Amino acid sequence: MNATRVRIPLLAVCLGGVPRCYSVPMAQPWTFQAEPGLSARAFQGILERSGLAARRPAGDLDRLEAMCRNANILITCRLAEGGGLIGVARAVSDFAYCTYLSDLAVDKDYQGQGIGKQLIAKTREVGGKRAALILLSAPDGQDYYPHIGLTKHNSCWVIRREE
Numbered sequence: 001m002n003a004t005r006v007r008i009p010l011l012a013v014c015l016g017g018v019p020r021c022y023s024v025p026m027a028q029p030w031t032f033q034a035e036p037g038l039s040a041r042a043f044q045g046i047l048e049r050s051g052l053a054a055r056r057p058a059g060d061l062d063r064l065e066a067m068c069r070n071a072n073i074l075i076t077c078r079l080a081e082g083g084g085l086i087g088v089a090r091a092v093s094d095f096a097y098c099t100y101l102s103d104l105a106v107d108k109d110y111q112g113q114g115i116g117k118q119l120i121a122k123t124r125e126v127g128g129k130r131a132a133l134i135l136l137s138a139p140d141g142q143d144y145y146p147h148i149g150l151t152k153h154n155s156c157w158v159i160r161r162e163e
């Protein structure tokens with residue numbers, strides 16, 4: 001089970017007149033799983049709720065369907081209660097040399113709680129440590145990736161998609 005330690009001020013007690021705050025282990029309210037059958041509609045929803053829709057073909061369900069079906073790593077983060085989709089990592093890997101992480105998206109209401117970082121860690125776990133994890137950052141991710149320990153590569157070259 002995913003577990004984290006959460007400080008609960010309500011558990012503060014007075015011992016000898018000094019309030020003490022205890023931390024107790026709590027199950028995380030969300031789970032991570034490989035979800036190869038993620039639907040185009042569900043993918044579209046998380047693109048929209050994260051803000052990444054502006055930089056993806058979010059209105060083209062056929063294309064989203066192909067993106068989900070042909071990716072070989074799809075990790076989702078869902079609420080433990082109700083199963084709502086709150087994060088996704090979509091990647092293509094040969095499981096031996098390289099893993100290309102194409103889309104990382106976390107619902108705006110849940111950002112800043114370590115979900116993006118864990119989605120990357122799980123993607124790396126599935127791709128295998130022999131594979132380099134490679135990605136192109138959206139403008140919003142420029143400061144994020146160095147912050148969580150990724151190193152910038154100065155020899156990345158691209159032939160841009162035409163449509």
Ligand SMILES: CC(C)(COP(=O)(O)OP(=O)(O)OC[C@H]1O[C@@H](n2cnc3c(N)ncnc32)[C@H](O)[C@@H]1OP(=O)(O)O)[C@@H](O)C(=O)NCCC(=O)NCCS
Binds near residue numbers: 112118
């Ligand atoms: C970028 C994104 C995936 C980050 O996910 P997240 O779950 O909010 O990030 P995390 O909680 O794992 O953040 C880990 C750390 O990075 C920091 N961080 C988060 N977003 C950041 C940003 N945009 N710039 C700099 N630091 C950032 C957090 O404060 C946290 O710092 P800490 O460990 O020192 O407390 C999410 O904000 C998102 O979906 N954005 C819109 C889509 C996008 O731009 N995707 C990336 C390009 S493909």
